[in-house]
Amino acid sequence: MASQAGWRRCLGVGWLISVAAGVPIPGQELPGNGAMTRVRTCDARAAVLLRQGREGSPTFAAMLQRLEGSDLIVYVETRPLTLPGQMQLVAASPTCRYLRVSVHTPGLDTEQTAWLAHELRHAVEIADATDVRDQASLRRLYERIGAVGRYRAHSAETLGAQEIWTTVLHELQRTPAGAARRQ
Numbered sequence: 734m735a736s737q738a739g740w741r742r743c744l745g746v747g748w749l750i751s752v753a754a755g756v757p758i759p760g761q762e763l764p765g766n767g768a769m770t771r772v773r774t775c776d777a778r779a780a781v782l783l784r785q786g787r788e789g790s791p792t793f794a795a796m797l798q799r800l801e802g803s804d805l806i807v808y809v810e811t812r813p814l815t816l817p818g819q820m821q822l823v824a825a826s827p828t829c830r831y832l833r834v835s836v837h838t839p840g841l842d843t844e845q846t847a848w849l850a851h852e853l854r855h856a857v858e859i860a861d862a863t864d865v866r867d868q869a870s871l872r873r874l875y876e877r878i879g880a881v882g883r884y885r886a887h888s889a890e891t892l893g894a895q896e897i898w899t900t901v902l903h904e905l906q907r908t909p910a911g912a913a914r915r916q
């Protein structure tokens with residue numbers, strides 16, 4: 734099954750703490766992003782995936798709602814990656830923690846949206862762990878709730894994120910647009 738291969742390819746959460754290229758400096762806002770929410774898109778493709786997820790998957794929408802109640806700001810971008818998706822803790826201030834989620838592009842709508850859901854699940858894991866503020870505490874979290882370094886050094890994976898990928902993909906495929914694409 735594609736998902737099984739996909740799980741092995743997903744190397745999940747990186748330890749790097751840095752202000753990465755393409756991510757607004759904390760405190761700056763993106764122009765033209767409409768009403769600011771805690772999950773913010775950096776490019777047009779990311780905005781499409783976010784909208785598809787929110788509208789086509791109750792599980793995806795519930796994760797967005799959870800993140801809205803968190804102290805996180807999550808920037809979502811699409812770009813060519815060697816992985817289907819990844820997430821990084823970019824910075825932490827006393828009142829806010831900043832994450833960057835990247836989804837590999839190009840790709841199929843539903844699969845890219847499912848990978849975005851997978852990475853947003855990692856964001857929820859961090860939202861629930863308010864003590865995670867740097868790479869050491871991030872690593873401790875994933876040693877506790879996931880598998881660290883199983884697939885690649887300086888990365889981690891969780892069963893919860895793997896399951897979200899499958900759940901959201903199935904929910905998206907049940908929508909009228911998803912059903913049409915399968916025919």
Ligand SMILES: [Zn+2]
Nearest residue numbers: 743745890894
């Ligand atoms: Zn992952």
